[in-house]
Amino acid sequence: MTAAEEKYRRLKTSLKEMGSAAVAFSGGVDSTFLLKVAHDVLGDNVIAVTAHSYSFPKRESEECSAFCKKENITHITCDTEELDIEGFSENPVNRCYLCKREIFTKILAVAKEYDTANVLDGSNADDVGDYRPGRQAVAELGVRSPLCDVGLNKQEIRELSKGLGLPTWNKQPFACLYTRFPYGTKIDKQRLEMVDRAEQFLIEMGFSQVRVRYHSDLARIETDAEGFKLMSVEANRRKIHAKFKDIGFTYVSLDVLGYRTGSMNENL
The missing domain is CATH 3.30.70.2210 (Alpha-Beta Plaits)
Incomplete structure (x- = not known):
């Protein structure tokens, strides 16, 4: 068993122990992989939640809907208005923190409505580098990052995604x-x-x-x-x-x- 396969095994075990989950789904490499694995393990106890805002291109939204329809996954969308947050439009250095807090507050509300025990994001082990204040907001709100927890990096996620036949395995990175x-x-x-x-x-x-x-x-x-x-x-x-x-x-x-x-x- 390779290192990636061992992490994949631990990921599935972790997800199974959660019982239910709402996955923050952007349609990117990481969140698509996480959603697929979570749905494989937990079935109908998983929902995908996509946050819509002016920072999210229409093409990405359409890809999210198409994937969930193909995989028969319940897909919920919610609107976020980061530009309405006081000071956000001035683009401060903590912009990502303000944005993530707005998005995940909305996703947490959806999870509560659907009686879902956990909210998950697709952060991976590579995301601990660079300047990412959004990670602070995720931690403060109690959102879990299972890919990061088991140490899966971007390249490993791509390799595993290819093995699962996911169309996103070689998708180019996207940021808001x-x-x-x-x-x-x-x-x-x-x-x-x-x-x-x-x-x-x-x-x-x-x-x-x-x-x-x-x-x-x-x-x-x-x-x-x-x-x-x-x-x-x-x-x-x-x-x-x-x-x-x-x-x-x-x-x-x-x-x-x-x-x-x-x-x-x-x-x-």
């Missing part, structure tokens, strides 16, 4: 749209929509790993090696510039370091 803004830059619905439209356009062009970082009238694109190849074509660059200008950006730049998680934390 709030992460596209430098701390201290005001966030509003219009700016979120600009970023969402810009990223959706790039995805439709064939970019798979891509972020559009908002810097006032400048859009900074982070992408991977394949994205750099697409950007090397002059026709593509002109097409992107024209679309981004239509969206509301004046300038468009390509980050020479490419895509990386937590790039907005580099100046902290």
Whole structure:
């Protein structure tokens, strides 16, 4: 038995002991894997809860619904309004804490309504690094992180997901749209929509790993090696510039370091 398989075995044992659970489901690699395993172990005693807000693209929401329908999992959605939280729109460095507290307070209410004993999130062992104040909110509210508890990291989760036949095993990482803004830059619905439209356009062009970082009238694109190849074509660059200008950006730049998680934390 490999290390990943042993952690997987312990995960199933832990979930079985819980009896029932509400999984915070974003449709990403981690939460999809956790939801699948929890449903395999606990059956109808598991529900998936997806929080909708302006930071959650429509494409992700549709993928969540489709997965739960295919797996015959009860799927509940709830609306969150982080932008209504006092001070949140100013994008403070504890933004993630405020956001996670809002989201999981709503999910906990859903879990109580459905008489579910535990609320679970998909944090994994790799998430203990970087600057993640949202983890504090999760801990304060008593939300459990079973993937992290058994020590499963992202690569192991991908490998196990592939073995389970999950379509997300090789899905590119996704983070909420709030992460596209430098701390201290005001966030509003219009700016979120600009970023969402810009990223959706790039995805439709064939970019798979891509972020559009908002810097006032400048859009900074982070992408991977394949994205750099697409950007090397002059026709593509002109097409992107024209679309981004239509969206509301004046300038468009390509980050020479490419895509990386937590790039907005580099100046902290």
